[in-house]
Amino acid sequence: MVDYDLLSKGISSNRRQGKIESVVYTLKRIEKVGIAPLDLVDETSVKLMRKQFRSMATSLQVEKAIDLMEILAGLGFKIKELVDPFDVVKSCVDISNPQLAIRYAYLLPHTEILLCRIIHGFGKKGDMVSVMTAYEACKQILDTPNMYICRTMVDVCGLCGDYVKSRYIYEA
Incomplete structure (x- = not known):
């Protein structure tokens, strides 16, 4: 038995603390157990994730951001909503990758x-x-x-x- 409220609060707490990597890996593990990760993410959470991914995508952390977005895409998240695609491309061009x-x-x-x-x-x-x-x-x-x-x-x-x-x- 999984307590959805407790799980959702834990994920929200990590998101608020800026631990986006922890959130993504938790969502990935949750999906393996048969729980739909999208059910645990509300609009407020997506806004927080969007802010964190935008700051990562326009910095030297763009590779980590893309790694995490690949995982989220596999879980059914709409990646285009998280960051402006042209910002990510610009960052990749800037670092020549x-x-x-x-x-x-x-x-x-x-x-x-x-x-x-x-x-x-x-x-x-x-x-x-x-x-x-x-x-x-x-x-x-x-x-x-x-x-x-x-x-x-x-x-x-x-x-x-x-x-x-x-x-x-x-x-x-």
């Missing part, structure tokens, strides 16, 4: 739009290696060529001064 940005993009329903933003962010920074990493991720998730991604790639190749690569991408 395309794999982290791609992991985050896969958590959201409109992955290809976010991948365009990732490509453009690394292109503005002049990081063609990261651009190509994100582009390869795009090719893996899409069955057919996407004109927005191709156009973004051509624009980014121009930003980086690699006009030959833009022609190769356009012809592919």
